[in-house]
Structure formats: structure tokens, C-alpha cells
Amino acid sequence: MRKFTFLITGSLLLFAITGCTTVKRFKTADYKGADNSLVDVELFNTRLSGEPVVVQEKNLWTLSANAQTRMVQILDERYPDNEQFLGAVSGSFGANEVKVQELTRKDLRMVFTISKNRDYSKLNDALGRFSPADRIEYLRLSLEIPDSYNLRFHEWNRYVTEYGEIDIADVSFSRSLELSLDGIPGSTDMGSETALSRNEKQVVSKRYLKLNGSISDHLAVIESEGTREVDLTGNVIADVSMIFDGFPEMVVIPVFSDSGVGGEAAEVAALKFVDVVVPAMDDAPDTLYAILTLEYIYRHVQSGWKTFAEWDDKVEYYQGYVSKKVPLFLKKDYLPRLFCIGTDQGGKSALKFRKSPGKEYLLQFRDHLDASRFLEWLRNPARMQADPVFIGSSKLLYKGDPITPGEVVENQLKVLPVY
Amino acid sequence: MYYLIVRNLGVPRCVDRNEKDMYEDEMAFDCTPNIECDPKEFVKEVEITCTEHPDDPIVAMVFRD
Numbered sequence: 001m002r003k004f005t006f007l008i009t010g011s012l013l014l015f016a017i018t019g020c021t022t023v024k025r026f027k028t029a030d031y032k033g034a035d036n037s038l039v040d041v042e043l044f045n046t047r048l049s050g051e052p053v054v055v056q057e058k059n060l061w062t063l064s065a066n067a068q069t070r071m072v073q074i075l076d077e078r079y080p081d082n083e084q085f086l087g088a089v090s091g092s093f094g095a096n097e098v099k100v101q102e103l104t105r106k107d108l109r110m111v112f113t114i115s116k117n118r119d120y121s122k123l124n125d126a127l128g129r130f131s132p133a134d135r136i137e138y139l140r141l142s143l144e145i146p147d148s149y150n151l152r153f154h155e156w157n158r159y160v161t162e163y164g165e166i167d168i169a170d171v172s173f174s175r176s177l178e179l180s181l182d183g184i185p186g187s188t189d190m191g192s193e194t195a196l197s198r199n200e201k202q203v204v205s206k207r208y209l210k211l212n213g214s215i216s217d218h219l220a221v222i223e224s225e226g227t228r229e230v231d232l233t234g235n236v237i238a239d240v241s242m243i244f245d246g247f248p249e250m251v252v253i254p255v256f257s258d259s260g261v262g263g264e265a266a267e268v269a270a271l272k273f274v275d276v277v278v279p280a281m282d283d284a285p286d287t288l289y290a291i292l293t294l295e296y297i298y299r300h301v302q303s304g305w306k307t308f309a310e311w312d313d314k315v316e317y318y319q320g321y322v323s324k325k326v327p328l329f330l331k332k333d334y335l336p337r338l339f340c341i342g343t344d345q346g347g348k349s350a351l352k353f354r355k356s357p358g359k360e361y362l363l364q365f366r367d368h369l370d371a372s373r374f375l376e377w378l379r380n381p382a383r384m385q386a387d388p389v390f391i392g393s394s395k396l397l398y399k400g401d402p403i404t405p406g407e408v409v410e411n412q413l414k415v416l417p418v419y
Numbered sequence: 420m421y422y423l424i425v426r427n428l429g430v431p432r433c434v435d436r437n438e439k440d441m442y443e444d445e446m447a448f449d450c451t452p453n454i455e456c457d458p459k460e461f462v463k464e465v466e467i468t469c470t471e472h473p474d475d476p477i478v479a480m481v482f483r484d
Contacts, residue, residue, distance in 0.1 A: 247427045248471035250451045275451075280475065284429035335428060352453060362432075362453040400455035419428050 024311035025228070027304060035318040037117060038129060039136055041294040043143070043326040044111040060089055061257045061269035101251075101276040101366070103336040104244040105154065106329065112141055112222070112236040114294070129298075133305035133313065135231035138297040141222040145290050145328070150245035150280050153220055157239040158213035166227060167205045174199050211236070228310055232296075244279035244334070251276050251338060251366045252353075254374045254391075268377050271353075271391045276366070278336040284419060288329040294322040338364045338418040339371040341378075342398075343411060350416065351403065353394040360397060364418050371415040378408045422456040423448065423467075425479045433458070434479075442481045447473065458482030 060071055072089065079085040116136060122128030145151050176197040209225035220240065226232045253272040297319055304313035340362055342350030351363040365371040378389065378396075388395060388402035396403050398411070423435040423442050433456035435448055442465050450469035462481040469477065 245475055246472055247477075248451050248469055275471070277471075279428065280472075280477070281428055282426055282478070352455070358454075359452055360454050361451060397455070419430060 026310060026313045026315040029315040029317065032300075032316045032318055034320065035129060035298070036320045036322060038298045038300075038318060038320050039139075039294065039296050039322065040115050040117065041141065041292060041322055041324075042113045042115075043290075043292050044113065045108050045328065061255055101274060102246070103276055103278050104246050104280075106242045106244075106334065108240050108242065108328075110143070110238050110240055112238075112292075114139060114141075114233055114236065116231075116233050129300050129316075129318065131301045131305040133301040133310075135226055135299050136233055136296055137226045137299040137317075139224050139232050140295045141224075141236065142293045143220045143290050143326075144293070145218045145242075147218065149288055151242055151288065152217040153215050154241040154243045156213070156215055156220065156241065158211070158215070158222065162210040162212070163207050164210040164227075164230070165205055165207045166230070167203065170201065170203050172199070172201050213238070215240075226299075244281070246277035247280035249276045249278050249336075249338070249364070250274070250361055251364050253366065254370055254377075256373065256377075268374065268391055271394060274366070276336070276338075278338075279334060284331060284335060286331050287327045288334060289325045290328045292324055292326045294320075296320045296322075335419040337368075338366065339368050339415050340364045340418050341371060341375050341413050342416055343413055344416060348416070349399055350418075351413065352397045353391070354397055355394050362418070363396070368415060375408075375413065375415060378405055378413075380405070420456075420484050421462065422454075422458050422482045422484070423465075423479055424456070424458060424482055425450055425467075425469075425477060440481065440483070442467075442479075445476075448479075450477075456482075457484045459484050 060068055063071060075085055075088045079088050114136065116134065117130070119128065119130045122130060123132075145153070174197070206227055208227040208230070209223065212223045214221045220238070222236055222238065224232050224236065251274050253274055254268050255270045255272055257267040257269045297317060300316045300318060302314045302316050304310075340350040342348060352360045353363050354360045363374075365374065383405045385406035386404050388404055390396070398407065398413075421437050421440045421442065422433050423437075424431050424433050426432070432450075432452075433454040434450050434452050435442075436454055436456055440462060442463075444466045445468070446465070447468045447470050450471065460483050462483055465479055465481060466476045467479045468475065
């Protein structure tokens with residue numbers, strides 16, 4: 001009987017030392033299978049930056065009248081030879097080279113919104129899968145771009161893994177053991193008492209994976225881990241840069257003389273040709289889509305959710321998967337903003353120019369203002385209405401034939417977007 | 420007359436023309452011209468590269484008038 005009592009006391013003591021703590025993740029935990037209805041994800045995109053602006057080249061004609069006079073004097077002193085002087089006057093200065101304009105890069109702020117489905121109507125339902133203590137414990141987001149778009153991820157701001165740390169508890173262990181022996185071995189009475197006590201203090205904290213990610217040409221993956229009191233419901237933001245494959249285009253920048261100041265119409269002194277690169281894609285779909293996928297682990301507290309502490313929770317884990325097609329770019333977001341002069345009546349026809357025999361190019365402008373000013377210059381009633389238009393050595397064409405200012409007015413040509 | 424037409428962002432563009440059908444796969448062309456052409460009959464598709472982007476082959480169409 002005494003031996004039995006000793007065993008019970010020892011067991012209770014052991015239980016008190018090891019079992020009676022609130023620093024536990026749960027009371028019980030079971031994996032309950034797949035349920036794809038517990039969590040949802042949405043993607044919201046914001047464009048971070050526009051396309052780079054063409055820097056107009058500086059030359060003699062872009063200067064003010066005073067600066068022009070002074071520049072001519074300087075060049076005259078520097079180049080006494082007539083040919084050299086003319087070369088210097090017609091050349092450019094300042095930023096001599098206009099770089100190729102890349103219109104293929106798009107910077108996006110992607111906001112992933114992760115939400116829990118909160119079905120309060122089944123709060124006390126044994127079969128319900130929602131309680132106020134539930135949380136998304138793990139998620140893995142991926143965004144995949146179809147190969148057919150010739151679009152790829154270039155870089156983003158998620159190269160460094162973010163870790164979080166939480167202090168879970170200050171734990172104090174106090175163990176005491178008292179042994180008492182009492183017996184009569186042989187004919188001698190013996191008694192002994194021993195006491196052992198030990199105090200131990202620990203700070204329990206945990207480092208967890210707050211946010212991690214990887215990026216490749218067609219796939220961006222974000223991974224996040226929750227922990228005690230950290231639910232992953234909310235927004236995850238990533239700044240992403242994407243690049244389309246390139247297709248070559250040539251745009252013109254009209255260089256206007258400064259004579260528009262005194263009421264006279266500005267004259268086109270020269271056309272500057274700039275190479276640009278636009279997205280390479282056979283067609284131009286209204287919307288470019290990506291595949292957004294969310295894999296998650298959902299921690300449902302089946303009982304014990306009345307307390308904030310988690311040690312008494314009976315936890316059920318569910319695994320889920322959500323996949324959907326999400327719009328990435330609308331047509332207006334990815335088409336380059338180039339402008340031409342023409343008409344869209346009876347099929348689109350636009351002005352072209354011939355630089356050399358057999359080499360004709362579309363007369364397209366990088367911005368609407370340039371195109372409007374050029375059209376205004378073409379329509380100027382002071383021009384010879386019946387003479388073909390030349391700019392330098394380039395001849396202006398419409399439907400394959402030279403065009404006159406009179407025909408520009410007659411055909412009601414206007415500024416149109418190229419795409 | 421034979422015409423070589425490339426299509427980008429839904430917009431077709433005639434980049435070259437020749438009296439003979441000299442267009443074959445793996446040929447390289449300047450893709451920036453936009454020549455006036457009158458394509459009437461489809462002849463074939465060829466995979467060409469633009470001289471500006473030699474690493475990215477594109478599908479072009481050959482037409483004749």
C-alpha cells in the first residue's frame with residue numbers, strides 16, 4: 001500500500017513539473033484534410049512609374065534668340081573655315097546622343113490581399129470550420145506569367161528574407177522533491193528525510209519566417225509563416241519590375257526653330273530620329289492575365305477558443321489551394337504611347353517619310369504635343385499649298401505618294417495613336 | 420512583287436519587298452521600315468530575326484500582289 005502511494009505521489013509530482021504549463025502550442029492537433037473554401041486571395045496592381053521621357057536634343061535652333069546670336073559668334077571664331085562652320089552650326093551640342101528608348105519595362109506595386117472566410121453562423125457548430133481564434137498559419141503565393149506574352153519578371157524588392165521574433169513567455173520552473181523513508185530493517189528503527197529544490201528561469205521566444213520570396217523569368221513566389229497571435233490575413237506588397245521582349249521602332253522628334261515667339265508659326269528645323277523598343281507581341285489582347293495561386297495551412301481551433309491562450313486549444317489543421325486568373329495589364333497600360341498623323345476613315349492611313357529610296361518609315365511621335373505641333377506646322381496656310389513637303393532630305397508621303405500641305409487639310413488628317 | 424510583313428501588337432507592317440520570292444527562314448531584316456504595299460495573296464510564313472534583336476526570332480508572312 002505504501003509503495004502504491006509512493007508511485008502516485010511521484011507521478012503527480014512529475015506531471016506537475018512537466019505538464020502543468022501554459023507555454024504550449026496547443027492541447028491537441030490533428031490534420032483534417034483539404035478545404036479550399038477557408039481562405040481567398042485577390043491581386044491589386046498599381047503602376048509605379050511611367051515610361052521614360054525622351055530628352056529632346058539641344059541644338060542651335062532650340063536656343064533663345066540671344067543665345068543663338070552668341071553661339072553663332074562663338075562658332076564663327078572657332079571655325080573660320082566655311083565648311084567647318086556650317087557643320088558646327090547644323091550639328092548638335094549638349095547631350096549629343098539620344099539613347100534608345102526602352103518602352104518595354106513596367107514597374108508595378110503588387111498588393112496581394114489575403115482574407116479568411118468568416119462564417120459566424122457556424123460558430124458553435126461542431127462541423128463548423130470557423131472560430132474567432134482561427135488563423136492562417138502558412139501561405140505560399142505564386143504569380144505565373146504565361147510564356148505567350150513574351151513578358152518576364154526582371155527584379156523586385158523581396159530579395160532579403162524577413163524574419164520576425166516574438167517573446168512567447170517568461171517561464172519559471174520551480175521543482176522540489178521531498179523523499180521520506182521510514183522502515184524497520186531487521187530489528188532497528190530507521191527514518192530519513194531529504195529535500196531537493198531547484199528554480200530555473202527561461203525566456204521563451206521564437207524566430208519565424210515573416211516573408212520570403214523567389215523570382216524567376218515567369219514565376220514569382222512569396223512564402224510567409226505565422227505563429228502564435230500572428231495571423232497571415234492581410235496584405236502582402238511586392239514592388240516588381242517586368243520586361244517585355246523588344247521590337248524595334250523609330251520615332252521622330254521634330255526640332256522647331258524659335259521663331260514662334262513673335263507671333264510667327266514655329267518652323268520645323270530638322271527631324272531627329274530616335275530608336276525605341278516597344279513590347280514584342282503578335283497581337284494586342286485587351287488584358288494580359290497571370291495565374292495567381294495560393295497554397296495555405298489553416299489552423300482551426302475546434303475548442304478552447306474562448307481563451308486567448310493557445311495551450312488549451314484543440315487544433316484542426318486544414319490545407320487549402322486557390323488558383324485564379326488575374327488581370328495584370330490592361331491594353332492602355334502596356335501599349336506604347338506613340339502618335340502618328342493620319343486618318344482612320346476607310347482603314348487607317350498615316351503619314352510616312354522616305355529617308356532613302358526604298359526606305360519608308362511611319363512618321364510617329366513619342367508624345368502627343370510633338371505630333372500636334374508638327375500637324376499645325378503642316379497645315380499652316382502660309383506654306384506653299386501645292387508643293388510636296390520635305391524636311392531636310394526626307395520626303396513626306398501619304399498612301400505612297402508625296403503629300404502637299406493642301407492635301408493634309410483636304411484629307412482632314414489628325415493626330416492618332418499608333419496602337 | 421513579294422512583300423515581307425511582320426505583325427507587332429496587332430499592327431501589320433511591310434518591312435521589305437522584292438520582285439522575287441527570296442524570303443527564307445533564318446534571314447535577318449531591318450524591322451523598322453514601314454513600306455507602302457499592296458498584299459493580296461498569302462504565300463508562306465517564314466521565321467526571321469530583326470537585325471536589332473538577333474536573338475529573338477519572329478514569324479513573318481510573305482504576300483504577293
